[in-house]
Amino acid sequence: MTGEVAVLGAGMHPWGKWGRGFVEYGVAAARAALADAGLEWREIGSIVGADTVRGGYPGYVAGATFARALGWQGARVTSVYAACASGAQAVATARAQILAGLADVVLVVGADAAPKGFFRPAGGDRPDDPDWLRFRALGATNPTYFGLYARRRMAVHGDTAEDFAQVKVKNSAMGALNPYARYRKRVTAEEVAASAVVADPLRLLDICATSDGGAALVLSSMEFARGRGVAEPVRIRAVSTVTPTYPNTVLDLPDIATDSAAAVEPAAETFRASIAHAAYEEAGVGPDDLSLAEVYDLSTALELQWYEDLGLCGEGEGAKLLREGATAPDGRIPVNMSGGLASFGEAVPAQAIAQVCELTRQLRGEAGERQVEHARVGITANQGLFGHGSAVIAVR
Amino acid sequence: MVAGWFAGEGDDFTLLGTRCSGCASVFFPREDSHCRNPGCGGGDLAEIPLSRRGRVWSYTDSRYRPPSPYVSDPELPWEPYTLIAVELAAERIVVLGQAIPGVTVADLTVGAEVEVVPGVLHEDGETVWTTWQWRPTGVTA
Numbered sequence: 001m002t003g004e005v006a007v008l009g010a011g012m013h014p015w016g017k018w019g020r021g022f023v024e025y026g027v028a029a030a031r032a033a034l035a036d037a038g039l040e041w042r043e044i045g046s047i048v049g050a051d052t053v054r055g056g057y058p059g060y061v062a063g064a065t066f067a068r069a070l071g072w073q074g075a076r077v078t079s080v081y082a083a084c085a086s087g088a089q090a091v092a093t094a095r096a097q098i099l100a101g102l103a104d105v106v107l108v109v110g111a112d113a114a115p116k117g118f119f120r121p122a123g124g125d126r127p128d129d130p131d132w133l134r135f136r137a138l139g140a141t142n143p144t145y146f147g148l149y150a151r152r153r154m155a156v157h158g159d160t161a162e163d164f165a166q167v168k169v170k171n172s173a174m175g176a177l178n179p180y181a182r183y184r185k186r187v188t189a190e191e192v193a194a195s196a197v198v199a200d201p202l203r204l205l206d207i208c209a210t211s212d213g214g215a216a217l218v219l220s221s222m223e224f225a226r227g228r229g230v231a232e233p234v235r236i237r238a239v240s241t242v243t244p245t246y247p248n249t250v251l252d253l254p255d256i257a258t259d260s261a262a263a264v265e266p267a268a269e270t271f272r273a274s275i276a277h278a279a280y281e282e283a284g285v286g287p288d289d290l291s292l293a294e295v296y297d298l299s300t301a302l303e304l305q306w307y308e309d310l311g312l313c314g315e316g317e318g319a320k321l322l323r324e325g326a327t328a329p330d331g332r333i334p335v336n337m338s339g340g341l342a343s344f345g346e347a348v349p350a351q352a353i354a355q356v357c358e359l360t361r362q363l364r365g366e367a368g369e370r371q372v373e374h375a376r377v378g379i380t381a382n383q384g385l386f387g388h389g390s391a392v393i394a395v396r
Numbered sequence: 397m398v399a400g401w402f403a404g405e406g407d408d409f410t411l412l413g414t415r416c417s418g419c420a421s422v423f424f425p426r427e428d429s430h431c432r433n434p435g436c437g438g439g440d441l442a443e444i445p446l447s448r449r450g451r452v453w454s455y456t457d458s459r460y461r462p463p464s465p466y467v468s469d470p471e472l473p474w475e476p477y478t479l480i481a482v483e484l485a486a487e488r489i490v491v492l493g494q495a496i497p498g499v500t501v502a503d504l505t506v507g508a509e510v511e512v513v514p515g516v517l518h519e520d521g522e523t524v525w526t527t528w529q530w531r532p533t534g535v536t537a
Contacts, residue, residue: 120463127398132465133425136397137517137527138494139462144479147456148492155454155506199456200501246434247421251453251481251490260422261488264433 005098006225006233007394009037009218010357013111015182015211015344022055025214026062026111027069029350033216038228039105044218046076046103048094050086050110050349053122062349066109076103084296085241085384086110087215087352088392092239094219104224110349111214118142119210119346131254131385138256142298143207145253147199150301154201157316159304163323164206165192167300170328171336175343177369180354182211183343192300206300211345215354232396234363236356238283240391244271253385272309275389276381280311283393287311290333291375292362294355296382297340306381307335329372337362337370352390355380363396400443401425402514402528409514410445411491411528417442422487446491449511449533450482453490455504467518467525476500480530482510496531509533 011032013025026049034041047070049062058065063079076097082089087110094106118141121131134140153159172187187205195204225233244252247259249266269277280286287310295306304318312333313321321327327335338344338358341351359378361367375396382390401424402411413424416431418439423432424446431438461474468474478495495504496515515529 118460118463121465125397125465133398134492135462136465136467138479138492139458139466139468139477140479140492141458141460141462144456144458148454148479148481151456151501152454152506197457197459199458201456246432249488249490251492256492257424258490259432260424262486263416263419263421264435 003099004222004235004237005095006220006222006230006235007217007356007360008105008220008225008228008230008233009033009035009039010360011036011216012180012354012357013214014180015213015347017116018212020113020212022052022059022111022113022212022214023065023069025113025212026066026109026216029111029214029216030066030070030107030109033107033218037218039218041070042073044075044105044107046078046094046097046106048078048080048090048106048108050090050353051079051081052112052349053081054113054115062109082388083384083386084348085352085382085388085390086349087354088239088382088390089241089388090353091217091219091236091356091392092241095236095239098219098221105218105220107216107218108353109214109216110353112347112349113212114210114347117210130256134254134256141199142253143199143202145251146207146299146302147202148251149305150202150299151200153301153304157319159301159319161193161201162189163304163319164202164300165189166322167297167303168192168205168342171297171340171342174329174337174370175339178339178343181339181343182209182345202299202301208298208341209345211347213344213347213350213354215350215357217353217356234360234394234396236392237395238279238391238393240275240279240282240389242274242278242389243387245274248387252387270309271389272305272383275383275391276310276379278389279379279391279393285377285393289377290379292334292337292359292372292378294338294340294358294378294380295335297336297342298346300342303335303340310379310381329370334372337367337372352380352382355382356392356394359392359394363394397525398425405514409512410448411512412443413446413487414441415444422489424489424491447484447486449509450484450491452504452506452508452510453481453483454506455480455501457501478504480504480510482530493528493530496529499532503532
């Protein structure tokens with residue numbers, strides 16, 4: 001047990017395709033989180049920015065970029081990049097600083113301005129970059145990996161396209177209730193089935209879009225929170241940022257091949273499961289303690305995979321759990337009450353932070369029509385390419 | 397665009413990986429600088445041919461034109477291609493590759509046997525860019 005940090009403030013910029021720069025989204029989210037915390041920017045001792053590669057140089061040094069936009073005030077500054085896990089590593093950095101006594105109160109910000117269509121690697125001929133190679137040699141976009149996972153589930157576990165569609169139906173119904181979501185329309189299974197195939201067996205409405213967006217958190221020591229009259233804040237109890245263990249035998253973005261298991265037996269636990277396991281271990285809780293989960297539904301099929309990796313059900317039972325309604329808003333363990341990436345789309349450095357924003361609202365009882373009754377413990381789960389784990393456990 | 401990932405022609409065509417002399421770990425794409433097994437003290441990495449045949453781990457296709465650096469002619473209508481992830485039993489590795497032209501997802505099942513064959517990624521005025529492709533065994537096209 002390494003101690004807890006308080007979530008004093010959470011703020012977001014609505015997701016969408018707004019056509020503006022990532023700094024604008026990040027600053028809006030930061031100001032919203034500061035207002036939510038009842039703090040002035042000058043009171044913040046440290047700022048941690050989650051980087052976006054699409055913002056060019058300012059995006060690579062996101063912490064300083066946001067600090068400059070908010071007004072230089074001499075805070076400690078950090079910038080972190082971990083692909084889709086950037087936001088979780090930003091939270092982890094802030095938490096470590098607080099627990100180490102280096103800062104009392106830290107602002108965490110992530111924002112992105114995404115391109116239309118597929119994500120693509122940075123420019124230039126770079127055959128030493130696995131992300132460049134998979135596009136150049138195979139044309140393997142992110143959705144093709146999601147398609148491989150989905151087809152594999154169908155073959156091994158008997159999942160159906162109808163199961164996948166029901167994930168979208170569930171998440172879009174929640175997104176319709178979330179003012180920060182990009183897509184705020186309920187989607188039917190028929191609409192999923194009628195949408196174009198992108199990467200067989202997945203259709204357009206099975207796959208998350210790319211989006212602009214921003215999210216921010218104000219984290220502090222428990223002492224600082226109490227000093228501000230916040231006796232019972234939402235607390236972060238665990239942040240998992242683990243790597244895979246060799247050999248990683250599930251084909252992961254952006255790799256062209258898995259590690260070989262010819263010389264070393266793979267661990268019993270997959271990488272994704274180990275991400276959750278590390279978070280549970282650190283928090284001293286288990287799947288049965290959860291009130292809700294926010295998971296990384298890059299595709300509808302991938303959400304079902306997370307059910308299993310989080311231990312919400314046994315291997316191969318994800319679709320059954322969904323069909324039983326266990327992950328629905330009124331179910332035993334509601335998943336993606338925010339609407340998920342299905343409703344938000346990807347704004348890479350912001351999304352792991354946005355997941356924690358949703359947990360914060362839920363654990364405070366401020367989620368309105370999306371509220372999970374008596375929410376006490378929540379987990380987020382995410383995975384960044386190049387072997388970045390990401391899960392956060394928050395409690396009230 | 398990359399050297400030493402495959403070699404040979406016809407029935408002799410193979411993917412090339414490397415194997416660590418210290419722990420016998422296999423790497424594809426080839427790892428020439430360091431063994432990635434954390435339990436290995438490090439050994440020499442020697443080039444080895446990979447098994448020519450394997451079983452389909454999963455498959456999908458690309459119904460929309462991928463962005464650069466994938467090369468395709470924007471003047472021509474997009475022709476989807478199929479991607480197959482193939483499990484090689486001896487090496488205990490899964491290797492992704494394009495299927496030969498004409499093979500669609502309707503032709504595939506998880507667990508079916510495929511073999512590696514030389515193929516053309518694209519051609520420009522000066523160069524024919526060759527690659528590896530997976531072909532269901534029994535298909536001779």
